[in-house]
Amino acid sequence: MERHEIEIFLTLAEELHFGRTAERAGVSQSRVSQTIAKLERRIGAKLFERNSRRVALTAIGRQLRDGIEPAHRRIQEEIARATAAGRGVTGLLRVGFSGAFTSHLILRATDVFSVRNPGIELRIQQVPMSDPYGSLRAGDVDLQATELPIDEPDLTVGPILISQPRALLLPAGHSFARHASIGLEDLAEMTLLTVGGTVPDHWREHHFPRQTPTGRPIPQGQAIIHWEDVLSLVLAGKGVSPVSVAGARYYMQPGLAFVPFRDAPPIEYALVWPSARETAKVRAFAQSAHEFTRSLGGPARVIDAL
Known part of the structure; x- marks a missing residue:
């Protein structure tokens, strides 16, 4: 035959x-x-x-x-x-993620990548939100899916994989939990959790601002190191935290509420890797993940399709 x-x-x-x-x-x-x-x-x-x-x-x-x-x-x-x-697409490739729904996407994308590249051994691991680029720079991961914005001269930002509307995670008993939506100005009336560690100032200000668009101060709460800390602190009434709307699917539990922002930019995740250690297998994974995202309807629809 x-x-x-x-x-x-x-x-x-x-x-x-x-x-x-x-x-x-x-x-x-x-x-x-x-x-x-x-x-x-x-x-x-x-x-x-x-x-x-x-x-x-x-x-x-x-x-x-x-x-x-x-x-x-x-x-x-x-x-x-x-x-x-x-093509040089062999050996070990270590891929990082920073949250539950990014891990879900990365795991699905690695399944597709493995079929196309059977010579690659893939290792998936979480990176701490308090040190978002430390694992990359230390060589512990080769690339990762992480939150934008990224303004690091030694890092290459690849395709955007996820783009989700922004919401606020707050205790179910909070007065704003009953609102259909909230605005960034409303944060002046709450205590906003923040992030500790070595997070860049521009990133922290984008996600956990110190003042509203009109300049009103936003009360700052406890600095978190791990994402899991956010859920327990919000449940305890110690503060509120911005999340993506998709977070409700992964983190919703009794005592929590997710209220969408009406005037905040979306939360976006992209692949990023050290420019000096870009390899054929890194480029191949980025391309494969980008194509997989497009097959599910693009960054704005990928979570709904998973």
Whole structure:
């Protein structure tokens, strides 16, 4: 059997539909029919039972599929592995994330990446929000998904993976918890948790501002080190914290409320890596994650599609 015959046969055995097989194989439907008819003449037996309503494998068709599919899959894997090696896409790749929904996206994206690049060993790990770039600079991760804005001359910012409206996480008993939305000026009437550690000032001011747009001071609460601290402190009534609207899906529990902002910029996450350690496998992962995000509808819709 020639390669195109094997691929058309196996695709039809999976789809059991001539039109979808033709679309996947990039050929006409008549070409699919001709290829299968040619195989059946060569083998001397029907491989598919077909009528106007259904297509099904015959017993001999199932035997042929079961015999050649594992070998074909192994050949494809070896071709992909050799191609990846030729492009330098091999070895260990360590990918960081900073929150629950970014980890969900990264795990899905790594599944897609692994199929395309079987020679890569992937390691996924969380990075602390109090030291967002420390793991990158120390070489503990090769790239990571992290919150914008990023203004670091030694780091390269890749594609935006997530863009979500901003909300405020606050105790369910708080007076603002009953509002349909809130404004940035309302923060002057609350205690805003902040972030400790080595977070850049421009990043802290973007997410945990010290004053409202009109200059009113925002009371500052406890500095947090780990995201998990936010939930317990808000539940205890020690302050409020900005989050993405998607956070309600991952963190909602009794005693908490999520109220959307009506005038705040979205929270965006992008891939970032050290410019001096950019490699073929880093670029390949960034491209694969970008394509995966686009396949789910883009950064604004990716969380809903996961």
